[in-house]
Amino acid sequence: MVDFLNPADWVFVWLQTLLFVLLAPLFSGWIKWLKCLLQNRRPPSLLQPYRDLLRLVRKDVLLADNASVLFRGAPYIICGCTVLAASVVPLLVLHQPISAMADVIVLVGLFALARFFLALAGMDVGTAFGGMGSSREMTVSALAEPAMLMVVFTLSMVASSTNLSTLVEHGLQQQSVLRPSILFALIALIMVAIAENARIPVDNPATHLELTMIHEAMILEYSGRHLAMMELASQLKLTTYAVLIIDLFFPWGIAQSASAAGLGMAVVAIAVKLSLLGLLLALGETAVAKMRLFKAPTFLAMSFALAMIGMLSFVILESSK
Amino acid sequence: MSEFSSTLLTAVSFGLLFAAALASMLVGRRRLWITWLVFPLMGFAGLAALLAAGVVLLGNPGFDSTLPLGLPWLPWHLRMDGLSAFFLALIGIGTITSSLFGPGYVREYLRGPYPLGLLGLMTSLFIIGMELVVLADDAFSFMIAWELMSVSSYFLVAYQHHQPANRRAAFLYLLMAQIGAVLILLSFGIFASFGGAFTFDAFRAIQLSPIWASVAFGLGLLGFGMKAGMFPVHAWLPEAHPVAPSHISALMSGVMLKVAIYGFVRLTFDLIGTLYWSWGVVLLIVGSVTALFGVLYALMQNDVKRLLAYSSVENIGIIFIGLGLAVLFIGAGYPKLGSLGLIAALYHALSHALFKSLLFLGAGTILQQTHEHDMGKMGGLIRRMPWTALFFLIGCISISALPPFTGFVSEWLTFQTALQATILESGVLRAVVPITAAMLALTGALAATCFVKLYGIVFLGQPRSRRVKHAREGTSGMLWGQGLLAGLCLLFGILGAPTVAILSRVVAGLTGSHVTSATAHGWLWLTPVAPEVASYSGPMVLFGVTLALLAWGAVYLLLCKHRRLKPIQRGPAWGCGFGRLTPNMQYTGTAFVMPIQQIFRPVWRVHEEQQRELSTELRSHPTQLGYQLQIEDITWRWLYQPVVKLIQASARKVGLLQTGNLRHYLTYSFVTLVVLLWLIS
Known part of the structure; x- marks a missing residue:
């Protein structure tokens, strides 16, 4: 807390956030590329998401007749919250001043704020699809968010801190100890991440089939730069979750301070880990079919239960004095 | 100096409220008085209360005074410490905002059948009651203030009394408020019977045995919880809040429930003093059940104010969770964490x-x-x-x-x-x-x-x-x-x-x-x-x-620098090929929460009814579809109805005594007399 006014540190925070934002389309492009290969299709270029975003930004916005101010403001708020959330998660270096500003609970809160506006924006025009998407999204999140918080609580109890940097540092210090609580938390967090980012088996990002879609239904009415921001926000959210999983469970390689050697190492480490995680996601999405919507609550309840078991196994088994 | 200023400001607040009450009594046909006189007076009273509280909250000492009111041997003790000041500030904020809101809102009553003077009078008395509750420093004045608060708010809930539903809601409220008051009285009675005095100072000095302390705690929890809207004694809340005028609902839900929380905090942390961690567990369980129950019921409501009322139940649960953590940590020997819980x-x-x-x-x-x-x-x-x-x-x-x-x-x-x-x-x-x-x-x-x-x-x-x-x-x-x-x-x-x-x-x-x-x-x-x-x-x-x-x-x-700013194009939203969108195509509130209703099904008593009228020519083609959904509070079935049945059954049993025959009554008198004589001898 002492050196949080050091300007050099803040410049670094800005750069890292910028890197995060620039990386997000690449990561989703990478997953798409891998999925195409796995499904025997010809993959688009890795840069395709950037081209899509640019094309959308250049296009004119077309609004529905009765779209309100909230509808127009929501993309900016959603994207802003997601960028802020991403800036809190350590990508390359630990102990940045921004990690004192917001801990993991605030991170969950920022995502929740973005989702709140996303769901409202879906209901604004008054189409059936929008309401349907919002209803489903809020149902999914009503179960996924507590599970996420449980995971966070388990890890914070293990490290006795909710500060992200401290959490990661604690993870670095005890590399080889495989605790049941952490294992449960990892599985639960992966399930939550799948649900929150609208991936298979909970939702399918590639479909516009009315009966199955969740996330896409809410943003159906958006166009032009608004749609670009929504797309960027969801890519960024996916990347943030991926980096969060890496940070919390496989933090090896992240730099403790901003030295050149440490940074280089951190860049390589995060690149390798993100591409591996992307590969796993692509494999999973190719191998598993999307489940029926009514099965999704069971999936989420399971992640909640797993997170809860993880927490209880920590407080009962591991933290005895 | 500062002690003087907080005393003075509090006195000003009460004075303005009495003036408002007096002015309301004189309103009669001069209905606009309520807008130009009564509400401004109340607003300034709220401001004075807020300032008085602010003086104390910023670190100045509070006051301690004895008023020669009430019974000759039981003067009223008023005292302002930090806790009272905090809740007095809440009352002040609530009063200011509802007096700003009130004049516009009561315009629709100006030509209505209900007397506006009564509304002003009862609102002033209600606020006086709440302010007195947080300032009272003996059980006697506390109970009088508490009753003033309850009864005047009963009149406010029953204000639009031409509708039978409103009268029913108000009666339920009064009933539960009185039962709660009796429980609080019993809780104070335990202190009074051990200490022999009614002042809170005397209460603090008593060290109750664990059993009696637990009884006092339990009675207080139930009594104050009934007012605060704790599960399962919250039943009055979703009935009374929707029928009261809206600025009164705001005062009741925003402020009065907090006054009940004040009473509970005062009783537990100040008067009882010695805390046991097991109470904390009770509070945590009660709090989490209340919170979850409240929000699940709020989700299913389609009446805006009823939804907000159930959401109040939820938030009271969250407050109880914080209090539970406080009691638990203090009871387990970690006063610092306990303080943190109380702060939360x-x-x-x-x-x-x-x-x-x-x-x-x-x-x-x-x-x-x-x-x-x-x-x-x-x-x-x-x-x-x-x-x-x-x-x-x-x-x-x-x-x-x-x-x-x-x-x-x-x-x-x-x-x-x-x-x-x-x-x-x-x-x-x-x-x-x-x-x-x-x-x-x-x-x-x-x-x-x-x-x-x-x-x-x-x-x-x-x-x-x-x-x-x-x-x-x-x-x-x-x-x-x-x-x-x-x-x-x-x-x-x-x-x-x-x-x-x-x-x-x-x-x-x-x-x-x-x-x-x-x-x-x-x-x-x-x-x-x-x-x-x-x-x-x-x-x-x-x-x-x-x-x-x-x-x-x-x-x-x-x-966008390179292109000139032109207004955004607008067009009709796509209606899936069925022409334009109609309002009926939108998701309804019931539809929105249907997935959640499926997930947490057993929590509610759901009455679902579907009607479909089929076309006479084509049997598979419905001409009219209907859907009705009713969500009933399960506590009615599992708690209130059995209690009502029990009371009615026992009343019938007792009623057997009442034969209407004079000889039987003479026999009762005789037997009573004999028993009493036997007791005395």
């Missing part, structure tokens, strides 16, 4: 007072403009009433515990306290606290769903009825009332550290333990335990959100 509970009381008053005032504006209770007839109001929509949105964000608004800080503090459970020795306790945290997390997420539903159905989409289509914005006074509360929601969301510093002083007066670590790093940082454990900076989160928004603005301007 009080912070949430403050938050709830702000956003629930705001939401009720917003609901009142909608009700006045559209004359609709039912969400199913609303929609699209953001275009008709933009300011109300903005303030209501702030209320919804705050109540969903999202940063950077006030509800988030209090829930964050509660979570931080709960996460310290690892230092407890007992394994059971270490498990109970995290489970409570899980319930709280689930409650928070469901609350967000609930308020997305409320806001989305009421303010967004297309209007579902004609009156809603032509609604207009409320008067400027009504908007100022809401705007003030919305501003405070943001302010207390940002200034977490200074608020916690003040609350820490308040709490230290009760638990004797200062939480200095929470605010040790300046006004920018909130660090409940230590900076490396957890920190939150509301101002910087707000700054970050603003900055991110500005950044997008900059990107947008850079990219």
Whole structure:
């Protein structure tokens, strides 16, 4: 807390956030590329998401007749919250001043704020699809968010801190100890991440089939730069979750301070880990079919239960004095 | 000097309220007096109360005085300490905003059948009652003030008494208020019978045995809980809040429930003094059940004010969770963490007072403009009433515990306290606290769903009825009332550290333990335990959100520089090939929460009814479809109806004595006389 006014540190925070934002389309492009290969299709270029975003930004916005101010403001708020959330998660270096500003609970809160506006924006025009998407999204999140918080609580109890940097540092210090609580938390967090980012088996990002879609239904009415921001926000959210999983469970390689050697190492480490995680996601999405919507609550309840078991196994088994 | 000023300001507040009461009695046919005299007087009384409380909260000593009122040998003791001052401030804020809102709102009563003077009189008495409750320093004046508060609010609930449903709701409220008062009286009776005096000073001096202390605690929990809306004795709340005039609902839900919380905190932390961790477990269980139950029922409601009433139940549960953590940690020997829990509970009381008053005032504006209770007839109001929509949105964000608004800080503090459970020795306790945290997390997420539903159905989409289509914005006074509360929601969301510093002083007066670590790093940082454990900076989160928004603005301007700014094109939304969209195509409130209703099915008693009339020519082709859904509170079936049956059955048994035969009555008298003589001898 002492050196949080050091300007050099803040410049670094800005750069890292910028890197995060620039990386997000690449990561989703990478997953798409891998999925195409796995499904025997010809993959688009890795840069395709950037081209899509640019094309959308250049296009004119077309609004529905009765779209309100909230509808127009929501993309900016959603994207802003997601960028802020991403800036809190350590990508390359630990102990940045921004990690004192917001801990993991605030991170969950920022995502929740973005989702709140996303769901409202879906209901604004008054189409059936929008309401349907919002209803489903809020149902999914009503179960996924507590599970996420449980995971966070388990890890914070293990490290006795909710500060992200401290959490990661604690993870670095005890590399080889495989605790049941952490294992449960990892599985639960992966399930939550799948649900929150609208991936298979909970939702399918590639479909516009009315009966199955969740996330896409809410943003159906958006166009032009608004749609670009929504797309960027969801890519960024996916990347943030991926980096969060890496940070919390496989933090090896992240730099403790901003030295050149440490940074280089951190860049390589995060690149390798993100591409591996992307590969796993692509494999999973190719191998598993999307489940029926009514099965999704069971999936989420399971992640909640797993997170809860993880927490209880920590407080009962591991933290005895 | 400062002691004098707080005394003077309190006296001014009471004086203005009495003046308001007097003026209301003289209103008669001069109905506009209520707008120009009674409400301003009340508003200034609220301001005086807020200032009096502010003087004490900023560190000056409170006052202690004895008034020669009441019975000759039982004068009234009034005392203002930090805790009273905090709750007096809540009453002050509530009074100010509802007096700003009131004049515009009662315009529709000006030509109505109900006497406006009565409304003003009862509102003034209600506020006097609440202020006296938090200032009372002996059981006698406390009970009188409590009854004044209950009875005057009964008249306010029953104000629109031409509708039988309102009379029923008011009676239920009065009944439960009286049962609660009896329980509180019994709890005080335990102290009085051991100490022989009625002053709180005497109560504090008594060391009750654990059993008697637990009995006093249990009676107090039930009695104050009944007023606060604790599960399962919350039944009056969803009935009474919707039928009262909206600014009264705001006062009742935003302020009066907090007065009940005050009573409970005073009894537990101050009068009983010695706390046991087992009480904490009871409070945690009660709190989490109340919170979860409240939010699940709120989700299913389609009446705006009823939804808000159930959501009050939820928030009272969250406050009880904070209190439970406080009792548990203090009982287990960690007074510092206990103080933190108490701070979290009080912070949430403050938050709830702000956003629930705001939401009720917003609901009142909608009700006045559209004359609709039912969400199913609303929609699209953001275009008709933009300011109300903005303030209501702030209320919804705050109540969903999202940063950077006030509800988030209090829930964050509660979570931080709960996460310290690892230092407890007992394994059971270490498990109970995290489970409570899980319930709280689930409650928070469901609350967000609930308020997305409320806001989305009421303010967004297309209007579902004609009156809603032509609604207009409320008067400027009504908007100022809401705007003030919305501003405070943001302010207390940002200034977490200074608020916690003040609350820490308040709490230290009760638990004797200062939480200095929470605010040790300046006004920018909130660090409940230590900076490396957890920190939150509301101002910087707000700054970050603003900055991110500005950044997008900059990107947008850079990219658009080369093309001239033209107005955005608009067109009809695609109606899937069926022509234009109609309001009926939108999701309804019931449809919105249907997935959740499927998931948590056993919590409610759901009566579902589907009708379909089939066409005569083509049997598979329905001409008319109908769907009716009723959600019944399970406590009626499992608690209230059995109790009612029991009372009726026993009344019938007792009624057997009443034969109507004179000889039998003479026999009763004779037997009684003999028994009494035998007892005396």
